[in-house]
Amino acid sequence: MKKRHLEIMDTTLRDGEQTSGVSFSASEKLTLAKLLLEELEVDRIEVASARVSDGELQAVRQITSWAKEHNYLDSVEVLTFVDGGVSLEWMKKAGAKSQNLLTKGSLNHLQHQLKKTPEQHFSEIAAVFQEAESKGIINNVYLEDWSNGMRNSKEYVFQFLDFLATQPVKRILLPDTLGILTHTETADYISQITKRYPKHHFDFHGHNDYDLGVANVMEAVKAGCHGLHLTVNGMGERAGNAPMASAVAVIKDFLPEVEININESSLFKVSKLVSAFTGLSIPANKPIVGENVFTQTAGIHADGDSKNNLYFSDLMPERFGRKRKYALGKMSGKANIQKNLQELGLTLNNDELKKVTQRIIELGDKKERVTKEDLPFIISDVLDADSKHQKVFVKSYVLTHAKGLMPSTTLAMEIEGESFEANAQGDGQYDAFMNALKKVYATKKISLPKLVDYAVRIPPGSTSDALCETVITWEYKGKEFTSRGLDSDQTVSAIKATEKMLNMIAT
Incomplete structure (x- = not known):
């Protein structure tokens, strides 16, 4: 006919x-x-x-x-x-x-x-x-x-x-x-x-x-x-x-x-x-053209896609010049992460995958969206943290910044089971944090490494809510080394990198 x-x-x-x-x-x-x-x-x-x-x-x-x-x-x-x-x-x-x-x-x-x-x-x-x-x-x-x-x-x-x-x-x-x-x-x-x-x-x-x-x-x-x-x-x-x-x-x-x-x-x-x-944005859930309509969020769906395409329909993204995506967040699970790792050409063993999955779930609780481009940073952060036995803990801190006043930090931390508190001001929030940290280590008569380089990176194409990785290079006893921190807040990621440094010099 x-x-x-x-x-x-x-x-x-x-x-x-x-x-x-x-x-x-x-x-x-x-x-x-x-x-x-x-x-x-x-x-x-x-x-x-x-x-x-x-x-x-x-x-x-x-x-x-x-x-x-x-x-x-x-x-x-x-x-x-x-x-x-x-x-x-x-x-x-x-x-x-x-x-x-x-x-x-x-x-x-x-x-x-x-x-x-x-x-x-x-x-x-x-x-x-x-x-x-x-x-x-x-x-x-x-x-x-x-x-x-x-x-x-x-x-x-x-x-x-x-x-x-x-x-x-x-x-x-x-x-x-x-x-x-x-x-x-x-x-x-x-x-x-x-x-x-x-x-x-x-x-x-x-x-x-x-x-x-x-x-x-x-x-x-x-x-x-x-x-x-x-x-x-x-x-x-x-x-x-x-x-x-x-x-x-x-x-x-x-x-x-x-x-x-x-x-x-x-x-x-x-x-x-x-x-x-x-200038009119397309709703993320608008059929065919919305940002999220070819994105699997639940881990069980990503798993099903790997098993005879159980969650596929005739609405295949390739028909419309698009690609299927697998969201990363608290609902994703290992299957979603594996799909994203495959696209990036990365492989992890089961133990590493479990740790990375747990970290993404934690980030998903705090941050609405974790992207595929964030994955290398997360992997680096998780595996780097896992390689060190932690002796130093930054337990709590308050960062203040007000117009006309110097930034200040109040810090609470634990070093090998002993608790410390300190307060200091600085030229910026991180500088104030470091000054408070120096006060704590001065009581223990321990000198801190010298900060040589401080770099902040966000995944390519990310927006203002992206995870950022802070990479700090330190000099200590004539040698240079780096530590990394990862968070959606730049200052917090720097503090995490610093906490890792403290554990590195404590070993």
């Missing part, structure tokens, strides 16, 4: 731009238009509303100029209005040739917003279509508030569709303008229309106010619609539109009767670029 081709129209650059606080520059619009058509391979893009501004006109001109040169001009669409031909003149200036004419799809909108009869509205629409044809412009038509029209004034909707069946219209666009449809209503309404008008092309334009956008998309396709309107990251007014990535995955996995052109491997790339241009 031959599959039915389903057109995907992306309206990120028009309807998506109605997201509160979002406005694309002309260069951003051109960049995204190229990416959507050439790399993501959507069938059509809706790029602007006519008459909005001079800046919008210039942006559309740039897109249509490029599209004409690369044979995409028929795929570039502009929202227009029943305004006596003003929108059509704007389109001609912009170089566009496909209009999506906004009309009234419910009797409520027609009577209370336009205050016109159906016959008056249809007559004005027919005049727009006639003028568009004379200018070589393709006619598509939106039935605004169509979903409420089907609920509350179905006779009007079919009267309108009967009229459109006589007009030079390429596509009829059916929007759930306020996102009010349930999936059963979507299936029913689209099915009634496609059966009554089998020779006409119908697009479904879903909004997500009840978080039913993808469910409604699925039912619209099953009911016979010929095209879908989607936005990258589900951008759009209020709760946004049906999201591109989720809809594409659902269509490819659950609707074998249709085929789409979309290049799935580009979905994540486009999603990240739109996020960068808009």
Whole structure:
């Protein structure tokens, strides 16, 4: 059985731009238009509303100029209005040739917003279509508030569709303008229309106010619609539109009767670029494109992945240009750690793995996220600490830093079972800690090593909450040696490195 081709129209650059606080520059619009058509391979893009501004006109001109040169001009669409031909003149200036004419799809909108009869509205629409044809412009038509029209004034909707069946219209666009449809209503309404008008092309334009956008998309396709309107990251007014990535995955996995052109491997790339241009972050748990959606956190899941892929589904990350990750934290367990070690090319024996696992669990209790890049630092810290028999313990300390006052430290420690306390000031918190430490060791008539070098490192690509490793080089009795400390707080990691040094000189 031959599959039915389903057109995907992306309206990120028009309807998506109605997201509160979002406005694309002309260069951003051109960049995204190229990416959507050439790399993501959507069938059509809706790029602007006519008459909005001079800046919008210039942006559309740039897109249509490029599209004409690369044979995409028929795929570039502009929202227009029943305004006596003003929108059509704007389109001609912009170089566009496909209009999506906004009309009234419910009797409520027609009577209370336009205050016109159906016959008056249809007559004005027919005049727009006639003028568009004379200018070589393709006619598509939106039935605004169509979903409420089907609920509350179905006779009007079919009267309108009967009229459109006589007009030079390429596509009829059916929007759930306020996102009010349930999936059963979507299936029913689209099915009634496609059966009554089998020779006409119908697009479904879903909004997500009840978080039913993808469910409604699925039912619209099953009911016979010929095209879908989607936005990258589900951008759009209020709760946004049906999201591109989720809809594409659902269509490819659950609707074998249709085929789409979309290049799935580009979905994540486009999603990240739109996020960068808009400044709107992608929720970490957003399906397909969220940071965490291909990350296994529980150790039992990582273990299952190693045993016949027990926790895999058809949503494989490689489909979308991504990789599966294994989170490190208090829930991870040895299986997650082994997966990350394999990626880094590191191996540990069972005893070492157990100690590293315990340390990661401890860090997970204090720090939300431990990354793969943290692992070498953690391994070094754990195995280094394990190699020394501890005789010196820094039991407690208070670090203070206030504007206009010198930093100070109060320190409590234990040396071979004997307790000590000291307080000191310094040029910084760590300097104050060292001065307090010197006071303690002065009572024992022991000199401390000289600090030769102090280096702080964080894993590449880490953020401000990253683990940091402090590596301190010391000189003691004519020899140099180093000690390391690891913590999410830089001063604490330096104190840990110092505690290790104290145990090294005590052996």
